[in-house]
Every structure is written in C-alpha cells, then in structure tokens.
Amino acid sequence: xxxxxxxxxxxxxxxxxxxxxxxxxxxxxxxxxxxxxxxxxxxxxxxxxxxxxxxxxxxxxxxxxxxxxxxxxxxxxxxxxxxxxxxxxxxxxxxxxxxxxxxxxxxxxxxxxxxxxxxxxxxxxxxxxxxxxxxxxxxxxxxxxxxxxxxxxxxxxxxxxxxxxxxxxxxxxxxxxxxxxxxxxxxxxxxxxxxxxxxxxxxxxxxxxxxxxxxxxxxxxxxxxxxxxxxxxxxxxxxxxxxxxxxxxxxxxxxxxxxxxxxxxxxxxxxxxxxxxxxxxxxxxxxxxxxxxxxxxxxxxxxxxxxxxxxxxxxxxxxxxx
Amino acid sequence: xxxxxxxxxxxxxxxxxxxxxxxxxxxxxxxxxxxxxxxxxxxxxxxxxxxxxxxxxxxxxxxxxxxxxxxxxxxxxxxxxxxxxxxxxxxxxxxxxxxxxxxxxxxxxxxxxxxxxxxxxxxxxxxxxxxxxxxxxxxxxxxxxxxxxxxxxxxxxxxxxxxxxxxxxxxxxxxxxxxxxxxxxxxxxxxxxxxxxxxxxxxxxxxxxxxxxxxxxxxxxxxxxxxxxxxxxxxxxxxxxxxxxxxxxxxxxxxxxxxxxxxxxxxxxxxxxxxxxxxxxxxxxxxxxxxxxxxxxxxxxxxxxxxxxxxxx
Numbered sequence: 001x002x003x004x005x006x007x008x009x010x011x012x013x014x015x016x017x018x019x020x021x022x023x024x025x026x027x028x029x030x031x032x033x034x035x036x037x038x039x040x041x042x043x044x045x046x047x048x049x050x051x052x053x054x055x056x057x058x059x060x061x062x063x064x065x066x067x068x069x070x071x072x073x074x075x076x077x078x079x080x081x082x083x084x085x086x087x088x089x090x091x092x093x094x095x096x097x098x099x100x101x102x103x104x105x106x107x108x109x110x111x112x113x114x115x116x117x118x119x120x121x122x123x124x125x126x127x128x129x130x131x132x133x134x135x136x137x138x139x140x141x142x143x144x145x146x147x148x149x150x151x152x153x154x155x156x157x158x159x160x161x162x163x164x165x166x167x168x169x170x171x172x173x174x175x176x177x178x179x180x181x182x183x184x185x186x187x188x189x190x191x192x193x194x195x196x197x198x199x200x201x202x203x204x205x206x207x208x209x210x211x212x213x214x215x216x217x218x219x220x221x222x223x224x225x226x227x228x229x230x231x232x233x234x235x236x237x238x239x240x241x242x243x244x245x246x247x248x249x250x251x252x253x254x255x256x257x258x259x260x261x262x263x264x265x266x267x268x269x270x271x272x273x274x275x276x277x278x279x280x281x282x283x284x285x286x287x288x289x290x291x292x293x294x295x296x297x298x299x300x301x302x303x304x305x306x307x308x309x310x311x312x313x314x315x316x317x318x319x320x321x322x
Numbered sequence: 323x324x325x326x327x328x329x330x331x332x333x334x335x336x337x338x339x340x341x342x343x344x345x346x347x348x349x350x351x352x353x354x355x356x357x358x359x360x361x362x363x364x365x366x367x368x369x370x371x372x373x374x375x376x377x378x379x380x381x382x383x384x385x386x387x388x389x390x391x392x393x394x395x396x397x398x399x400x401x402x403x404x405x406x407x408x409x410x411x412x413x414x415x416x417x418x419x420x421x422x423x424x425x426x427x428x429x430x431x432x433x434x435x436x437x438x439x440x441x442x443x444x445x446x447x448x449x450x451x452x453x454x455x456x457x458x459x460x461x462x463x464x465x466x467x468x469x470x471x472x473x474x475x476x477x478x479x480x481x482x483x484x485x486x487x488x489x490x491x492x493x494x495x496x497x498x499x500x501x502x503x504x505x506x507x508x509x510x511x512x513x514x515x516x517x518x519x520x521x522x523x524x525x526x527x528x529x530x531x532x533x534x535x536x537x538x539x540x541x542x543x544x545x546x547x548x549x550x551x552x553x554x555x556x557x558x559x560x561x562x563x564x565x566x567x568x569x570x571x572x573x574x575x576x577x578x579x580x581x582x583x584x585x586x587x588x589x590x591x592x593x594x595x596x597x598x599x600x601x602x603x604x605x606x607x608x609x610x611x612x613x614x615x616x617x618x619x620x621x622x623x624x625x626x627x628x629x630x631x632x633x634x635x
C-alpha cells in the first residue's frame with residue numbers, strides 16, 4: 001500500500017528539476033497531503049487534550065465550588081486524598097475487581113460460544129443473531145431490565161423461575177436470593193458479563209475463522225486429537241485475538257458508568273472510579289479532588305492501554321504489510 | 323461478517339501475503355471449508371448445535387423477557403412465579419406514549435436522534451478526509467498519527483468531563499444538545515478514523531494508478547474508484563458511531579437537563595421506581611433500544627471490524 005502510493009508520487013515528481021521552485025512545490029504537496037487530516041486532528045486536540053490539561057491543572061487545586069473563598073494551590077494533597085480516602089480507595093479496588101472479573105468471564109464464555117459457532121449446525125445464523133442481541137440493547141435499558149425485571153427479589157424473573165422449579169417438586173419454600181442487596185457487585189458483574197460476552201465472541205469467532213485450515217487438516221491426518229489441535233494450533237493462533245478482546249474490553253469496562261449508576265447507584269461498595277469521580281464533582285462539588293481521581297483513572301488506563309496499543313499495533317502492522 | 327461467508331476471499335486469508343492470495347489452496351478449492359465437518363459430519367455438530375442453541379436462548383432470554391413483559395399488563399408483569407402466558411396488551415406502550423399522563427415521550431428520543439445523527443454526520447465529514455490522508459495518499463509518519471487518534475479514545479471521559487462541564491456552564495452551553503453533538507463527535511472520531519482507514523486501505527491501488535495515468539481528476543477518481551469500495555465501510559462506520567452516541571449516558575447526564583435530556587437520561591428516571599411500573603419500564607426500554615437493534619443488525623457484517631477498530635476483519 002505505502003510503497004505503491006510512494007511510487008505514484010515519485011513518478012509525479014521526477015519531471016520537476018531540483019530547483020528552489022521544486023522544493024517549495026514539494027513542500028506545498030506535503031501540505032496538500034496533510035490538509036485533509038488537519039480538521040480532524042485539530043478538532044480532537046481541542047476537544048479532548050485541552051480539557052485533560054485543564055483537569056491536570058485543577059487536580060493540583062484546592063477547589064470546592066461551594067466554598068469559592070478557599071480556592072488555592074493544593075500541591076499533591078488531592079492525590080494523597082485519593083489514595084487514602086477510604087471511599088476512593090474502595091472505588092479503585094472495585095474498579096479493578098469489576099474490570100478483571102468481567103473481562104475474564106466474558107472472554108472464557110465468549111471463547112466457548114465462538115468455538116460452538118465455528119461449527120456448522122442448523123440455524124447457526126439465527127443463533128448468532130440471538131447471541132449478539134445483549135450487545136445491542138441500550139446499556140441503561142439493559143441495566144434497568146436486569147435491576148427490575150430479572151433481579152428484583154419479589155417479582156424478578158430469576159426468583160420467579162426458582163419458585164416455579166421448586167413448586168414442580170411440591171415445595172413452597174423456594175430460595176429467593178436478593179443479589180442486588182446481598183451481593184450488589186456480583187449483580188453488576190453478572191449484567192456486564194452478559195453484555196460483553198457477545199463482543200468477545202465476535203472477535204474470537206473472527207479469529208477462529210481466519211485460522212489456516214490446512215495445518216489443522218494436516219494435524220488431523222496425522223491423528224492429532226481435537227484437544228491437542230485446540231491447545232497447540234487453535235489457542236496459539238487465537239492468542240492475539242484474546243489479547244485484543246481482553247484489552248479493548250478492559251478499556252471500555254474500566255470506564256463503565258451506566259451499569260453501576262443504574263443497578264446500584266454506587267451503593268454498597270459498588271462505586272467504581274468513574275462513578276466516584278461523577279459523585280465527587282457533581283454532588284460534592286469537590287472539583288480538585290474529582291480531577292485528581294480522574295487523573296488516577298487515566299494513569300490506570302494508560303497502563304492497560306500500553307499493552308492494548310502493542311497488541312493492536314502488531315495486528316495493524318500485519319495488515320498494513322499486506 | 324466476512325468470515326461467515328466463505329466466498330469473501332479479500333478478508334479471510336489474513337495470514338497469506340497478498341501475492342499468494344489467489345493461489346489455489348486446500349481452502350479455496352475444497353468444497354467444504356471445514357476439514358472437520360467433512361471428516362465427522364454429524365456427531366460433533368449436532369452436539370455443538372444443541373449446546374449453541376441452548377446458550378443462545380439463555381443469552382437472549384433477558385431481551386426476550388423484556389419484550390414479552392412490555393406486552394403484559396402491570397399486574398401480570400409483576401407475578402412470582404412469572405406468568406408467561408398472560409394476556410397480551412398494548413397498555414404499557416400506550417402508557418409510555420402518554421395515554422394517561424399526557425406527557426409526550428418524544429423530546430428525549432428526538433434529542434438522542436439529533437445528537438446521534440448530527441454527530442455521526444460531523445464525524446464522517448472529519449474522518450473520511452483524514453482516513454484518505456492516512457491510507458490512499460498517506461502523510462509521512464501516518465502510523466504515529468493513527469496511534470495518536472487511538473490514544474485519545476483510551477482516555478476515559480471522566481478525566482475530561484469536569485473542564486467540559488465548567489466550560490459549558492461558563493459558555494451557557496449547558497443543557498444544549500449542540501454541545502453534546504460536539505462531545506459525541508470527539509468521542510467517535512478516533513473510532514471512525516480507524517475504521518475508515520481500514521476500509522479505504524482496501525481500495526485497489528492499481529486502479530488508482532491507472533485512473534491517474536488516464537488523467538482522471540481527483541473527483542472522478544473518488545467517485546468511480548474509491549466510493550464503490552468505501553461505501554459499505556462508510557455505512558458501517560456511520561451505524562456504529564450512531565449506536566455509541568445513542569447509548570451514551572455519562573456525558574448526557576452531566577451536560578444536559580430538562581431541555582436536552584437524551585433517551586438514556588430519560589431512562590434513568592426509572593432507576594428507583596417503586597410500585598407497578600415493570601411493563602412500562604420494559605416498553606420504554608424496548609422503544610429506546612429499537613434504533614440500536616436495527617442499526618446493529620444492519621451493521622452486523624462489519625460490527626467486529628468496527629468494534630476492534632479495524633484490527634480484526
């Protein structure tokens with residue numbers, strides 16, 4: 001791709017003699033190439049980078065909009081507060097637990113589903129469509145359905161089914177767990193795993209279907225067992241797809257706000273960092289502290305993103321080199 | 323998805339270099355794609371099919387239950403055990419559309435549509451030229467530019483939301499849908515640039531060169547050679563940007579209020595509802611999810627490519 005376009009431009013330039021005129025024309029051509037890029041680039045810098053720089057600045061301020069007279073430079077005290085305040089420390093912990101468990105669970109289930117969908121069976125297209133459905137419900141709507149229609153302890157579907165199963169065996173004392181108040185983080189994790197498994201499944205399915213089948217066939221000829229083929233051929237091939245799915249998923253789930261907000265409103269230890277930041281500036285008006293917490297989220301994301309970028313880059317290089 | 327349709331040679335053989343792509347291999351010539359299904363045609367697949375169908379129904383159950391409940395009366399919706407076969411009624415939808423309260427349900431979805439459609443158009447206007455400058459006539463160090471775009475996507479919204487909120491407050495842009503349009507544009511622009519680049523990279527270079535030699539102008543080249551290849555990609559990019567904007571909650575919650583509140587903000591009104599409201603909440607969830615479901619199924623074939631930022635095809 002690149003070499004071919006370079007060839008085009010070289011043939012275009014060769015006619016010009018190396019003079020001052022040609023040099024300025026070359027520069028004009030370089031700018032002509034850059035021109036289509038600039039609007040997007042400038043727009044993005046203004047709307048995303050600039051606010052972050054302001055956030056960084058505010059994070060070093062002592063600033064509560066309810067007490068404007070006490071505004072001043074705070075040094076690192078906001079950061080110390082983020083790391084020592086019990087609520088915010090809990091939010092960091094919750095964010096890690098939430099992200100890791102949702103990503104791992106949805107990757108494992110997604111892999112299982114992808115392996116099943118890789119086989120031919122009746123109604124495969126429809127089954128695949130049904131499996132994608134959770135990802136195509138507005139997240140707030142999905143969280144509301146989980147909260148009210150599925151997990152509600154008195155009339156939710158899950159407890160309703162438990163009642164029904166128990167009544168089949170003549171029992172009228174079925175277990176009626178109340179996940180939302182007994183294990184609220186579990187409820188959030190459950191709904192997010194449900195929502196993100198299709199995403200992992202789609203990426204892994206694409207990975208499975210890009211497998212070079214000739215090696216698999218050769219291995220089958222040589223009598224390799226399905227398990228051996230899976231561990232020695234399929235998994236190594238899927239590695240970068242697993243990494244990509246996991247890391248992209250992690251980036252989205254670290255930032256999750258909808259499910260926490262809707263299912264538990266951040267109560268009972270389920271507030272993750274995005275929710276805590278929202279609460280700190282929107283309700284507590286602690287602008288300095290909220291900004292510091294936001295910067296901590298960025299640092300966490302950068303750690304994940306460095307790995308994500310590397311994975312995306314390796315896939316990207318492969319594709320660009322074609 | 324290309325991978326599900328075996329007749330798409332462009333995307334499937336990712337690991338074969340370009341010049342060997344059309345070499346007849348076992349995959350391209352064999353009548354069946356899967357060696358396994360040829361050797362073991364029935365047993366494995368029936369079991370896999372049954373398992374896949376059970377899991378598919380399990381995963382779709384909450385969605386199906388949501389739809390079914392939305393057609394039940396409030397009393398039937400809140401029973402334990404569930405009343406699957408209760409009478410079907412449109413009460414909840416009539417209620418959602420303001421039958422008894424007289425409150426029009428339209429402002430939030432209209433706000434959402436405005437924000438999603440306008441931001442998507444703006445994204446495309448910015449992203450397509452940028453993608454052109456990153457693939458067809460690439461600038462120097464175009465990979466660095468690509469990764470700059472991507473890195474902005476990795477910055478969480480919470481890290482920038484306070485300055486944006488303060489700016490909106492100062493500029494009087496709070497509760498203004500057009501400010502939200504700008505926010506959604508910046509949110510989706512990196513994704514769109516990555517997607518569009520991967521679609522434009524599929525434009526055959528040989529044909530571009532040929533048209534240049536034939537003296538075709540830029541516009542003609544764009545219309546005759548780039549557009550036919552890029553159009554499905556543009557459509558998929560637009561649909562995915564639309565979905566992300568339509569779904570967004572945090573920015574909308576902070577930056578809008580009574581006037582410009584979007585559909586997800588409207589839905590949060592049900593968060594702590596009490597009493598008989600289950601059918602109504604499901605009806606609202608169905609109505610507000612419909613555009614996303616349609617857009618998602620329309621973009622199904624390109625969904626993976628979009629969600630993986632073009633890294634997976």
